[in-house]
Amino acid sequence: MSADAFAAAVGKGAAMTRPRLIDALRIGLVFGVIEAITPLLGGWLGQVAQGHVEAWDHWIALVLLTGLGVHMIRAGLAPVDETAAPASPAWWRVPLTGLATSIDAFAVGVGLAFVDVPIGVAAAVIGACTFVMVTFGVLVGRALGVLAGKRAEVLGGLILILVGIGIAVEHVRAG
Template identity: 65%
Template sequence: MSPVSMLLIGFAMSTDAFAAAIGKGAAMRRPRFVDALRAGLIFGVIEAVTPVIGWLLGRAASSYVEAFDHWIAFVLLGALGVHMIINGVKPEGDDADEDPDKHHGFWHLAMTGFATSIDAMAVGVGLAFLNVHIGVMAAVIGLCTLVMVTTGIMLGRALGQLVGKRAEIVGGVILILVGSTILYEHLSAAGG
């Protein structure tokens, strides 16, 4: 596989994480570059590991992963999106005792990163049948995701400053749309 093809796959695998990062950045209260880079690292590592897992699964049972990856991504992203929307419509006083950064902590970011990386696992399954070094491909996917998520958080920050606290609603809608798009693409590809 050529380096250009690998780079294109890397960026293609990071587009849904980029969309989710825009939503996360919009929901965060004044994220700094360090916050964006931290989210980018979390997403990038997860996005790099999942194709390796998929590659290993592809060696064992590719039909099982491909059969359900879109449903898992849809449910995880949809649930996270609904949660963000609920938090966005809460009156200001309802979450006064709550840490505003709780929803942007490690585990929440890791769950979102995992949900957006399920398609990378399916790609890893496909790569198991090609002549490609999975370690190099995983590194390319991870680095592309790091760049895209860091950029997405910072772009989302600008959006968040424009629309205030209700930006979390926008972020939730984006996560639901990303999950729905993943589901639609897989179902329409299966039907066509």
């Protein structure tokens, strides 16, 4: 379940200007917490939302990730104004990306509501694995960003779009 979050983190790390370990840990924490909360919410809403979540989760993820990806690509292709003050990073991108990649965890939580699995333990494991994978993904993305320079943001945007397409294709094929 953390593979899509890892791919998004690689894109995020590539787009960031030399993220430090503390930055990677923070992003990993945001993704991990969101990824742990969503199956809990899914389990809580289990019987009520199952049909609706499974029918739309992949489309929601596709739209969110494509929108973020297009935004990153546009920013990566924009000319650099050397005289402008550096822009502060958009704080909302990290949790929104984390939410977009964790919609499948919500659907898993819905499924766990119908089997004899301690959902709190499952959510904690999902969150911990996502934390580790996203932290590592940001650091891998940093290495790629150094190689790609300013165009790393374009690469990161393309990765987010491909993750969204992959989620949608996986769910359509399964259906």
